[in-house]
Amino acid sequence: SQKIEQNSEALNIQEGKTATLTCNYTNYSPAYLQWYRQDPGRGPVFLLLIRENEKEKRKERLKVTFDTTLKQSLFHITASQPADSATYLCALPRGGSQGNLIFGKGTKLSVKP
Amino acid sequence: KAGVTQTPRYLIKTRGQQVTLSCSPISGHRSVSWYQQTPGQGLQFLFEYFSETQRNKGNFPGRFSGRQFSNSRSEMNVSTLELGDSALYLCASSPGWLNTEAFFGQGTRLTVV
Numbered sequence: 001s002q003k004i005e006q007n008s009e010a011l012n013i014q015e016g017k018t019a020t021l022t023c024n025y026t027n028y029s030p031a032y033l034q035w036y037r038q039d040p041g042r043g044p045v046f047l048l049l050i051r052e053n054e055k056e057k058r059k060e061r062l063k064v065t066f067d068t069t070l071k072q073s074l075f076h077i078t079a080s081q082p083a084d085s086a087t088y089l090c091a092l093p094r095g096g097s098q099g100n101l102i103f104g105k106g107t108k109l110s111v112k113p
Numbered sequence: 114k115a116g117v118t119q120t121p122r123y124l125i126k127t128r129g130q131q132v133t134l135s136c137s138p139i140s141g142h143r144s145v146s147w148y149q150q151t152p153g154q155g156l157q158f159l160f161e162y163f164s165e166t167q168r169n170k171g172n173f174p175g176r177f178s179g180r181q182f183s184n185s186r187s188e189m190n191v192s193t194l195e196l197g198d199s200a201l202y203l204c205a206s207s208p209g210w211l212n213t214e215a216f217f218g219q220g221t222r223l224t225v226v
Binding site for chain 2: 099
């Protein structure tokens with residue numbers, strides 16, 4: 001069955017450093033992959049979408065890569081700030097429908113001042 | 114424009130009771146999906162409705178059901194509540210086609226005692 005794994009449950013880094021989060025998937029060839037941010041007690045908020053034919057996507061301090069051979073996506077936050085502390089989730093569409101997403105369990109990022 | 118609205122925000126129910134949760138999607142969005150989020154299992158897909166029809170269904174027992182109205186508003190019902198149904202229930206709306214982001218509501222925190 002399709003599986004999606006985010007390798008680290010938690011990641012602690014110092015302010016100003018680059019945070020790198022990993023998302024791996026198996027038994028699947030998705031057309032695209034998405035990253036979301038979730039703060040405690042709130043719903044996830046969309047950050048970036050990267051398509052299978054795109055190697056890299058950037059948005060301000062965020063960068064996502066997508067390697068369909070390795071079946072892996074990397075999510076980078078450069079010049080990290082305490083306000084970036086949150087749980088980050090990767091998600092893939094299942095069954096050809098955007099409304100049916102498989103989510104990883106998330107990586108909780110803590111940025112210390 | 115207004116975001117996704119879920120009501121109520123918090124709910125406490127007794128085992129064996131039933132509960133109905135409501136979701137109002139973003140205006141113009143035809144797809145509404147429901148997810149259950151627990152600390153152990155993460156975000157799990159329940160079902161998706163598109164133009165009043167159930168388009169996809171996750172691996173949950175028949176006690177979980179939903180519907181969508183002609184104005185795209187959706188309700189989710191859980192009958193014969195069990196302690197394990199305690200979770201954050203999230204609703205997401207999207208236009209309904211691929212390569213689009215999902216917009217999540219704040220969620221309904223259901224506690225079954």
